Amino acid sequence: MEWLAGRVMLVSGMRRAGVAVLAGLLTVLALPPFDLFAIPFFTLPLLVWLIDGVSGNPDHGMLRRSFPAFAIGWCFGFGYLAGSLWWLGAALLVEADTFAWALPFAVLGLPAFLAIYYGLAVSLARLLWSDGWGRIAALALGFGVAEWLRGILLTGFPWNAIGYTAMPVPVLMQSSAIIGISGMNIAAVFVFAAPALLGTRRGLRAGLGLAILMVGLHVGYGAYRLSLPAAVPLDPPLTVRIVQPLIDQAKKLDDSERSAVFEAHLALSAAAVDGGSRRPDLIVWPETAVPFLLTDNPDALARIADVLQDGQILVTGAVRTEDAGAGLPPRFYNSIYVIDDRGQIVGAADKVHLVPFGEYLPFETLFAKAGLSAVAASMPGGFSAAAARTVLTLPGGRTLYPLICYEAIFPGELGNAPLSAAALLNVTNDAWFGETPGPYQHFQQARLRSVETGVPMIRGANSGISAVVDGRGTVVKGLDLGARGFVDVDLPGRTIPPFTPEAQVRNAILLAIVAALVALAARLGFRLPKN
Known part of the structure; x- marks a missing residue:
């Protein structure tokens, strides 16, 4: 040596x-x-x-x-x-x-x-x-x-x-x-x-x-x-279905495929329960799963209502638009919607921490003159960032702490706020990166947020890795990268043992x-x- x-x-x-x-x-x-x-x-x-x-x-x-x-x-x-x-x-x-x-x-x-x-x-x-x-x-x-x-x-x-x-x-x-x-x-x-x-x-x-x-x-x-000892189960229990549709990113960007992409999510949501599980109470779709503006498409909301059974809730990634005022172009947000069994949007949360050059252009005026645009944002100007994080409240009062895509790699995005939530919710679309090390790395970093807080995580990814992770980072049940399907799992409770300090x-x-x-x-x- x-x-x-x-x-x-x-x-x-x-x-x-x-x-x-x-x-x-x-x-x-x-x-x-x-x-x-x-x-x-x-x-x-x-x-x-x-x-x-x-x-x-x-x-x-x-x-x-x-x-x-x-x-x-x-x-x-x-x-x-x-x-x-x-x-x-x-x-x-x-x-x-x-x-x-x-x-x-x-x-x-x-x-x-x-x-x-x-x-x-x-x-x-x-x-x-x-x-x-x-x-x-x-x-x-x-x-x-x-x-x-x-x-x-x-x-x-x-x-x-x-x-x-x-x-x-x-x-x-x-x-x-x-x-x-x-x-x-x-x-x-x-x-x-x-x-x-x-x-x-x-x-x-x-x-x-x-x-x-x-x-x-x-x-x-x-x-x-x-x-x-394992976390005490939620009472009443909450059964989650995570839908992993494995939609090719090029297909998601193709206008002619939008209806097929939407129906693929609905079909997996309506499938029979996964061996021995309860009927799902909560169905989770990945980031930007809905390939159009839901608020401009009442027929799509009606289709969601047709698929959801009584009392079921859908949580999905989607693009949200907002009027910016007279003479100004609308703002677009990378968002999560909560939709009830009547097809009504009953909650929403917008992404706070955007990806530079992916979702927005820093120094936009300068780069726009050169003809550049954000990679993952097809709308002019890219996405806007939310001013503050919004906790999602489900019908019945339970809350989910939303982390959209790579927000989950930032411990500072959590603080002590998630400690009252039933789960962290991380929706992402790693299909951009294919079957490379990227999605594996993303999953490891996301599950560390559960370890740090003791709060379980529901993670829905278009192409994987989707899973429910308990408060110690252990995968309860999930789907591997490159798999298509869904997983039904009972959400575990929080796991906060001694010697786990606040932020x-x-x-x-x-x-x-x-x-x-x-x-x-x-x-x-x-x-x-x-x-």
Whole structure:
């Protein structure tokens, strides 16, 4: 191990950049659908040794001296993000004639931009670098700060934050209920990077000992939480049918197919119950399942009323329109409707956190002059964002906390609000991305919101993965990616055991961890980059 560490430290030039990119690329194997979470125990030590070998010209200013460390972090981040986000290009090929030109920007440009955060992570870590295990704490701190910034700046894009590599199965997800994904980012980097100490021997006993203790606490708490009694069933029970129609995205965009798409959803909704289940009380369709404006189509509402039995409720993704006032074009919203058995719309919620370039154009006036439009929004100007999140109230008084599509990857979209809801409701249309790693990654991140809140999730996806997930992240019942059909399942109750703090307390714990890491890394070796 010492021999390998020495060789990596001495790598220079393009070979150094290549090793960093390769380390990031291999780290992707720890994410779904591969879930090889042992891989970062090899790739993060490589990153540590690469940073060990960084030097800066003492005659240069601070920023120029920091550049070699920044470059190593950027290369690692580019490999990791390009390897885990390449599937975004699939959305551009749905309407290739219009959007194929943007493929390099999505597949390479976005990872190159997001990798700046990882460059900053390593630059920050290098300021606190030392010869012993303090540098492991410094790297964990750097990544923690960088991932936090990635999740909030420019509307945020925390997709595949590094902490998700440590949570492939429910027993390894439960710690996020205490420290959240931000805390998991820090803990994951510390633990995964700790084997680097085997290559240098300095601080080996203390660093590896702390890492082993963290792993023990992580696994132990996960096993404890999963050993607790199952959630008390809802009383009265609520049986949910999730419809997964598997409609090809090109077909959804074809005006001549709209009636067939709508009828496909109705047919699955009207099918006989899934073996031994109660008749569904609630039927869930995915994001933008209705291929036209429902409020302009009373016949469609009548068809829904024909299919729904007495007392049944349909919750569906749809586009909602709103008059913006005299002389102004109407606003369009990516929404969820609640429809009763008489075909009446009795509730609605609009998406708050839109996808830049997917659902709306930042700097719209500038881009519109260049003839650009949002990828997933066919109406002029794209979608508008709701001013505030609306909780859906079902007939009978139960509530659902709506998260439309990638809103589910943002823990900050929840706070403490969902704790009174019967379930989180995540509707999405991952058919844009085909059978790529994207839908698997999306599902993993969505189910973590249930773990963090203890509230079950109903997740309806056009092409999968659809499921009911309990408050510990365990799939109760679901449909795999690429399957067509429906699933009937009784919604479990909430699962909120001891030691699951509310959002404010979790943030306080995270700040305490950050403060401890700063103090530790500074105590063991604060320095500016030098040769």
